[in-house]
Amino acid sequence: MAKIRAAAVAGAFYPDNPEALRHDLTKFLNEAQHHHAPKEGALPVKALIVPHAGYVYSGPIAASAYIKLLPLRKVIKRVILLGPCHRVPVGGLALCSADYYQTPLGRIPIDRTLTRKIEKLPQVFTFDPTHVEEHSLEVHLPFLQMMLADFTLLPLVVGQVSPQEVAEVLNQVWGGEETLIVVSTDLSHYLDYQACQELDQKTCSAIENFEPEKIGNEQACGRIPLKGLLESAHARGMEITTLDIRNSGDTAGSQDRVVGYGSWVLSGGSQPTPHETFAYKTKAILERHGKTLMQIAAASIKRGITHHEPVKLDLSSFPDSLQDLGASFVTIEKKNGDLRGCIGSLQPHVPLAKDIADNAFKAGFEDPRFPQIAQDELAGLTLHISVLSPQFPIYIKDEADLLAQLRPHVDGLIIQDGGHRALFLPSVWEKLADKRQFLTHLKLKAGLSADHWSPSFKAWRFITEGVHSEDLDDPEKLWQ
Numbered sequence: 001m002a003k004i005r006a007a008a009v010a011g012a013f014y015p016d017n018p019e020a021l022r023h024d025l026t027k028f029l030n031e032a033q034h035h036h037a038p039k040e041g042a043l044p045v046k047a048l049i050v051p052h053a054g055y056v057y058s059g060p061i062a063a064s065a066y067i068k069l070l071p072l073r074k075v076i077k078r079v080i081l082l083g084p085c086h087r088v089p090v091g092g093l094a095l096c097s098a099d100y101y102q103t104p105l106g107r108i109p110i111d112r113t114l115t116r117k118i119e120k121l122p123q124v125f126t127f128d129p130t131h132v133e134e135h136s137l138e139v140h141l142p143f144l145q146m147m148l149a150d151f152t153l154l155p156l157v158v159g160q161v162s163p164q165e166v167a168e169v170l171n172q173v174w175g176g177e178e179t180l181i182v183v184s185t186d187l188s189h190y191l192d193y194q195a196c197q198e199l200d201q202k203t204c205s206a207i208e209n210f211e212p213e214k215i216g217n218e219q220a221c222g223r224i225p226l227k228g229l230l231e232s233a234h235a236r237g238m239e240i241t242t243l244d245i246r247n248s249g250d251t252a253g254s255q256d257r258v259v260g261y262g263s264w265v266l267s268g269g270s271q272p273t274p275h276e277t278f279a280y281k282t283k284a285i286l287e288r289h290g291k292t293l294m295q296i297a298a299a300s301i302k303r304g305i306t307h308h309e310p311v312k313l314d315l316s317s318f319p320d321s322l323q324d325l326g327a328s329f330v331t332i333e334k335k336n337g338d339l340r341g342c343i344g345s346l347q348p349h350v351p352l353a354k355d356i357a358d359n360a361f362k363a364g365f366e367d368p369r370f371p372q373i374a375q376d377e378l379a380g381l382t383l384h385i386s387v388l389s390p391q392f393p394i395y396i397k398d399e400a401d402l403l404a405q406l407r408p409h410v411d412g413l414i415i416q417d418g419g420h421r422a423l424f425l426p427s428v429w430e431k432l433a434d435k436r437q438f439l440t441h442l443k444l445k446a447g448l449s450a451d452h453w454s455p456s457f458k459a460w461r462f463i464t465e466g467v468h469s470e471d472l473d474d475p476e477k478l479w480q
Contacts, residue, residue, distance in 0.1 A: 028063035051261035083136030083184030090159030111152035166228025185222025187260030210234035238269030290467035297360035310361035326352025422446030
């Protein structure tokens with residue numbers, strides 16, 4: 001027997017009678033088509049940002065976005081729908097175990113293929129109680145049923161989670177033109193009319209400029225999925241268009257205590273590069289497990305002092321992302337910024353947690369440039385862990401071409417000529433900000449002359465994501 005998530009707010013947020021519901025939706029969409037009809041030749045819609053209040057308040061604003069789907073009625077086959085939780089709190093992104101979501105207009109099948117694709121991510125889990133009465137997802141379904149032919153649904157209630165973790169989920173299910181992403185959010189709540197307009201314009205500006213960091217807690221109830229979408233969209237070079245900004249004082253309420261609404265459409269862009277995909281994934285790992293990795297590195301150095309070996313790890317006790325193969329560098333510095341040791345791996349060859357344990361030990365006791373670390377030094381040291389992306393060759397004609405392609409403060413660089421090879425992490429740009437100076441010092445590190453060049457000279461770029469002990473709540477505890 002099919003499991004149904006029944007309509008919870010039909011008759012409250014929107015009509016529960018199918019004919020009345022279609023009438024209201026048709027009215028909203030006809031009005032929207034007059035002002036926001038899709039333009040011939042416009043880029044296909046990939047994502048919408050839409051409000052989720054009662055239709056009498058936010059229906060016209062939502063319709064301005066949904067009318068843009070008219071040319072895609074038979075193209076879109078999957079909808080990823082994300083909204084904030086208002087009833088039952090969650091600490092991540094909550095899936096629904098139902099087979100169908102139901103509205104007065106019929107049933108929508110849950111997309112089990114996409115569910116299986118993301119359910120193993122640590123921030124994703126199935127939790128039906130948060131779906132049962134949640135309106136932020138449900139109110140969009142009748143609009144989607146009116147605008148699209150057959151489609152499946154991936155409904156996600158988003159609670160306490162980082163925007164990077166939301167972006168990681170979106171990147172897993174992004175798909176092509178057959179997949180639509182909808183983020184559900186209202187804007188400011190319960191301000192007077194003028195204050196609402198001023199704050200919502202600030203939010204609108206942050207959205208238009210892909211500046212999620214400028215969207216505060218009081219500016220959008222769906223700010224977390226909104227920020228995750230903005231991060232993914234910006235990395236893909238997407239275009240965003242504001243369609244409508246109004247509030248309940250403009251639609252059906254008084255102007256002394258209003259709620260703000262807005263709608264936006266996102267289109268264009270491309271698939272993220274392998275480096276961008278790495279950045280999404282690794283930022284999310286460090287957001288969740290950076291403190292654990294830092295503790296592993298510190299423990300390995302402390303064990304090196306007492307037992308002359310790296311810390312021993314029970315890898316089965318760590319999450320999958322730390323058991324996956326990974327390449328890292330561990331850098332030890334004095335608190336004045338002087339280097340005290342740095343060792344790393346160029347390619348993944350062991351689980352990330354073990355790679356960091358091994359490299360922390362080697363940085364403390366096997367870096368030939370420095371003596372072994374002593375117990376009385378620990379309190380004066382800081383740690384930095386860099387997780388390395390895959391390396392990609394830089395195709396170059398000459399040294400000027402290499403310098404032109406280098407991205408300061410972004411690229412790590414590996415050079416090789418014959419038996420000479422050396423690497424600089426992206427963090428070296430902080431001390432060698434000039435491209436030519438950066439390359440010259442890397443040549444010297446490789447044992448080459450500053451002006452060396454030959455036809456056999458090779459170079460690779462990579463990026464890193466990192467965590468620093470000074471970023472932790474109490475960095476001193478690492479050495480206790």
